[in-house]
Amino acid sequence: MSEGLNIIVCIKQVPETTEVDFDEETGRLQREGVAAVVNPFDEYAIEEGIRLKEKYGGTVKVLSMGPPQAESALKDAIAMGADEAYLATDRAFAGADTWATSYTLGLSIKKLAPYDLVICGLKTIDGDTGQVGPELAHHLGVPHVCYVNEILEIKGDEIRLTRLLDDKVETLGTSLPLVVSVSKAINQPRLATLRGRLKAKKTEIHKITANDLEADPMKIGLNGSPTRVVKIFTPARQTAGEIVEGSPEELAERILQKLVECKVI
Amino acid sequence: MSELPISVDKEKCTGCSLCESSCAFGSLVMEEGYPRFLDDCRLCGECVKVCPTDAIIIKEEGTEIEFSDYKGILVFAEQWKGKVHPVSYELLGKGRELADQLGEKLFAVIIGSRLEEAVKELTIRGADKIFVFDHPKLEDFRDDPYSAILDDLVKEEKPSIFLIGATSIGRSLGPKVAACLETGLTADCTSLDIDPESRLLLQTRPAYGGNIMATIICTNTRPQIATVRYKVMKEAEKDPTNECEIIIKAVDINNLPDRVKIIDFSPAKEQVSIIDAELIVSGGKGMGDSKGFEVIQGLAEALGGAVGASRPTVDEGWIEYPHQVGLSGRTVRPKIYLACGISGAVQHLAGMKTSDVIIAINKDAEAPIFSVSTLGAVGDLYEVIPRLVEKIKERKKNG
Ligand SMILES: Cc1cc2nc3c(=O)[nH]c(=O)nc-3n(C[C@H](O)[C@H](O)[C@H](O)COP(=O)(O)OP(=O)(O)OC[C@H]3O[C@@H](n4cnc5c(N)ncnc54)[C@H](O)[C@@H]3O)c2cc1C
Ligand SMILES: Nc1ncnc2c1ncn2[C@@H]1O[C@H](COP(=O)(O)O)[C@@H](O)[C@H]1O
DSSP, X not given: OOSSEEEEEEOOEXXXXXXXXXXXXXXXXXXXXXXXXXXXXXXXXXXXHHHHHHHHOEEEEEEEESOGGXXXXXXXXXXXXXXXXXXXXXXXXXXXXXXXXXXXXXXXXXXXXXXXXXXXXXOOSSXXXXXXXXXXXXXXXXXXXXXXXXXXXXXXXXXXXXXXXXXXXXXXXEESSEEEEEOGGGOOOOOOOHHHHHHHHHOOEEEEOHHHHTOOGGGSTTTTOSEEEEEEEOOOOOOOOEEEOSOHHHHHHHHHHHHHHTTOO | OOOXXXXXXXXXXXXXXXXXXXXXXXXXEEETTEEEEOTTOOOOOHHHHHOTTOOEEEOOOOOOOOOTTOOSEEEEXXXXXXXXXXXXXXXXXXXXXXXXXHTOOEEEEEEESSOHHHHHHHHTTTOSEEEEEXXXXXXXXXXXXXXXXXXXXXXXXXXXXXXXXXXXXXXHHHHHHHHHTTOOEEEEESEEEEOTTTOOEEEEEEEXXXXXXXXXXXXXXXXXXXXXXXXXXXXXXXXXXXXXXXEEOOOOGGGSOXXXXXXXXXXXXXXXXXXXXXXXXXXXXXXXXXTXXXXXXXXXXXXXXXXEEOHHXXXXXXXXXXXXXXXXXXXXXXXXXXXXXXXXXXXHHTTTTTSSEEEEEESOTTOGGGGTOSEEEESOHHHHHHHHHHHHHHHHHHO
C-alpha cells in the first residue's frame, strides 16, 4: 500500500428472486418483468470498498464474470462510486461452477495487479454457495477471511478486522494482500447519486476474454467445473395430515389432545 | 468470443419445443423452429434429457478417470472448546448409511486441543477409524492450519467422499480444502444419496432462495466434497460396542501455514437457542403487529418451548433476527413446531419441515402450511391460543 489502497470488488449479476418469480406449476424462473440486479450481498462489498478508499485513498475496481448483460451490474457499482469496471465475458466461461469461476476471477485479478484487498459478498442469492471468495483466495495464493463484519484498521501492509462465527466475534490480524467475504452487518450500502449515474453512463466497461487470460481451457467454463447439475426440481410438497375446522374452543381442545399424545404435557 | 458448448443438431430437431419448457432458467428460446441458447445458459442439461430425438448436444472435453484407489467416507468432526459439535454426529449417521451402501469404511477426523473427551464421544458413533490432530496451538479454528491438515490427510487416505458440516466454520473451511484439492464442493446439502449404478454421490441442495432444488454430482475429481446443513440429517445412534480405531497423528505445527492471527475474541451476543429447542412456537405476519409475540410467548412459556418467527416479522422489527426460522434464518428440527399465522412459503418451510410434528393455526384453509402439517387448525390465532394456554395450565394443575 504505497499510494492508497488498490481494492478489487467481485460482484455478480443475479435475477431478483422472490417467491413470485418462480412459477410453482412449471418450476420455471419467470423472466418477464424480473429485473437483473447486483447480487444484494455484493452491495455491501462495493460499499466497503468505497468507504476504504474514502478513508485511505486509492482506487476501487469492480470485477464480474458473466454474460455481456452483466455490464449493467458493473455500471450500478460505478454509479455507487467505484472507479473502474472489468467484465470477464466469453462463451468459453459458460457453465462454470465455483471452482472454475474462482479460477477465472483469479486470473483476471492477476491481470489487474497490483492489488491489496479483494472484497467479495458473503454469497449470491442464486447459486447461494459462498464458495467463490475462499476458492478465489486459494487461486491467488493469499489468505481469506470469511464473515467479516468490521475492518478496523489498515496500516502499511497490516490489517485488523473482525469476523462473526456461530458462537463468537473474533478480532484478527494479517497482512495484505488479502481476500475477504463481508457480512451484511459490515455497513449500510449507499444509493447511487444522479451524478454517479451520469458517470456510469460514460464509463467504459473493460472486457476480458479467455484469450486475454491465457486460461487453461480445461480449467474454465463447463470443462473446468468438477461439479455437474444433474437434476433440477421444485421442492416436493409433503402430504398433509389432519385438518380441523370448528369453534376456537374445539380447535384448542384438539391441539391440546395432540400435545398430550406427543407427551409434551 | 468462442461458442457456447451447447448446440442443436438441426437434422434431428423436430421443433417440438419440449426443451423450451424444460429450461428452469428461460435461457432457451425457440427461434425459427429451433432452440437458441442464451448467453446465461447454465449448461444444466435438462433440455438434453427431455429431447425426444437427442438433438441437443453439450460438448464436453475430458476423459473418464478411474478412481478405484479412492475409498471410504471421511467426516470432519467439528469441535468447539473440546466439545464435538452435534452436526458431526449427523454427518456420521448419514456417512454410515452411505458407507454401508458402498461397502466401504467410515472415517472421522478431529482437529483441536485436549481432545480426549471428544474422541471418546466420537468412538461410539459408528466410525471405523478416527484421525486425531491434537495440539495446544490448534485449539482455536484457523483456516490455514486446519485446511492444510485436511489437504494432507485426504491426499494420504484418499477417501471417495468427504463430508463437512455447513456451520460457519465448515463453510469457510470447505472451499479452501476443495480449491486446494482441485475438486468439486456442493454447498449446504439437505439430502445425500448414492446412485446405485455409477456409485456417485447425489448431492441435493436448495438454490434460488429455496425455490428450486438441484442435484449435483462430481464425476471427474476426488474426493466428492459436500457441506451439509445442520439439523437436517438424523444423528448416529450411540453404540458403545462400536469398534473404532483411534489414530493419533503427529502435528508439525511449525510447518503449517498460519497467516491470519487471532488477536482477541468475545462471545457473540446472547443466543436465542431455537436450534436446540425441542418445542418451538413460531409467529408470522398473520399476527398483524408486534403484540402478537406476547401471545406466542405466552404459549411458548406454558409449554416450555422457544419462540420462532417468519421473516416478515423480523423485517418489520417485531422480533430479533436470531428467532428467524427458514432459508435465510435458522434450520430447526424440534419434536414439535407450532406455526401460528404463518402462510408456509417455501423459504420458511425450508427451515422447519423436517420437524417431527407440525401443528399449524391459520385463518386461511388454503394456506400452504397445512400441506406440511401433522395437525392443521383453521382458525384465528387470537381466539385459539388464549383458550389453549388456559387448557394447558388447567391440565398441568390437575396433573
Ligand atoms: C431468498 C429468500 C429467503 C427467504 N428466507 C426466509 C426465511 O428464512 N424465513 C422465512 O420465514 N421467510 C423467508 N423468506 C420469505 C418467505 O418467502 C415469505 O415471505 C415468508 O415466509 C412469509 O411469512 P408469513 O407466513 O409470516 O407471512 P404471510 O405470507 O403474510 O402469511 C400470514 C398468514 O397468516 C394467516 N393469518 C392472518 N391473520 C391470522 C389470524 N388472526 N389467525 C391465524 N392466521 C392468520 C394468513 O392467512 C396467512 O396465511 C425468504 C424469501 C426469499 C426470497
Ligand atoms: N461470476 C462472478 N463474478 C464476480 N464475482 C463473483 C461471481 N460469482 C461469485 N462472485 C463473488 O463471490 C461471492 C460468493 O458467491 P457464491 O460463491 O456464488 O455464493 C459473491 O458475493 C461475489 O462477490
